[in-house]
Amino acid sequence: MFSLEGITTSVQDWLFMKFNPTMALAMECVIVILLSISLFAILGLVLVLMERKVAAHIQIRLGPNRVGPGGMFQTVADTLKLIMKEGLVPDMADKFLFNLAPFVVMMVGMLLLAPIAFAKNFQIWDINIGVLYISSVSSLSVIGILMAGWASNNKYSLLGAMRSGAQIVSYELSAGFAVLTIVVLTGSLQLSDIIKAQENGWWIFKGHIPALIAFVLYIIAVTAETNRAPFDLAEAESELTAGFHTEYSGMRFALFFLAEYINIFIVCAIGATLFFGGWMPLHIGHWESFNHIMDYIPSSVWFMGKTFFLIFLIMWFRWTFPRLRVDQLLNLEWKYLLPISLFNLLLVAIIAILGWHF
């Protein structure tokens, strides 16, 4: 049976056999870096194409269908165009911060890749405070966005960046609470422990109503955190031209664009890990034969399937809901999501203490 675990162990064995341990470790680092960069590039191409296709079908259109079979190479062509374009820097911009900002945003995405379990025993860094690490690092992206808005020397950029700051800071709370409900149920911050706890059923099924509420809150909060419609005030095209990346062009713009999609992938991967059991196959009670068939599907396929399902859900939101106003946005967070998530946390604590979950 195909498994990524077998590949990694054989590569590691081979490296340690051929080289001394320090060398082997260094080479492993290089391999991991190359793999994550290529994952980023492929994800960027695939997700942008997927977004355009989903958007088109929801709006009763066809979407890109000219470049390659079914428009498959449209995003490749777009990327080539962006690479060849001149990267303009505005005259009065703060050059250093302006150039740094896209890389800060990208870097946050790369850091967040570390604790994600892509398949069984296929994880870059199984850190014991995984969930804490994710929630703390993901909030760093606001620095990159503020940097971009400030350095552009453009009032639209600054407005967009400020809105984005307010939005990310407030929605992080309810995202954190939603994550905490699963931590309460599991009793561990380590992602591999959280996945292991879902061996006999995913938390969204095992955790009754609180887990379901937490999942809804999580999806809403991360949609806001990744600055996507209906919470795309930071880059509201119709009012702020493009928000914080108004002044960016060429490859710097592409990095922002890529970072947005990488962030979507990462929050969906974390959502899939917390609520849908990561790479755990779907097991139903005592149906032995059914469970065996489910075990036959590789764990990486399970993980990717769940993640892409969540990504599709977020895209579905984007192309259905109208954009919120700034005051509505903050009302939604502070008057609705936060009280509900606090109450939900209390509920889940009671359930966990009394052992009412399966």
Place this chain on the structure above:
Amino acid sequence: MFLKEYLSDVAKGVSSLLKGMRKTGYYFTHPKEIITEQYPDNRATLLMSERFKGEVVMPHDANNEHACTGCTACELACPNGTIKVVTKFEVSPEGKKKKAIDALVYRLELCTMCNLCIVACPSDAIKMAPNFEHSVFDRTKLTKILNKPGSKIREGIE
């Protein structure tokens, strides 16, 4: 009381969002609904809507007869001088003189497709056609004479 209102607010919001998602989800799962016309590819089968206003034409029947009496109502109705009616006098076999059109000159490059000439025509001699591929290399080709050469007015139209 407050809590009840609050919860009903939340429920109402969620249900209305779900309603919207059901609609878009329906469109996503039903590719039959797609309305995109892949224009240059489907030129042979392209169906324009009935009321599309592409250009003014004068329908002729099988005997090369039209319904235009040369009353110049369309010329008068046209806001920007697109139509020019050139009239002549035809002598009928009984020796009576009758007004008829020599040429109905239509200048497509001036036309705004406002439909006023069609509304003004008392005998429904002109109508809007749904063709839209009007680009030519020579501007003079846009000045068209709508009545076909040798055409006559249909019997019984005054």
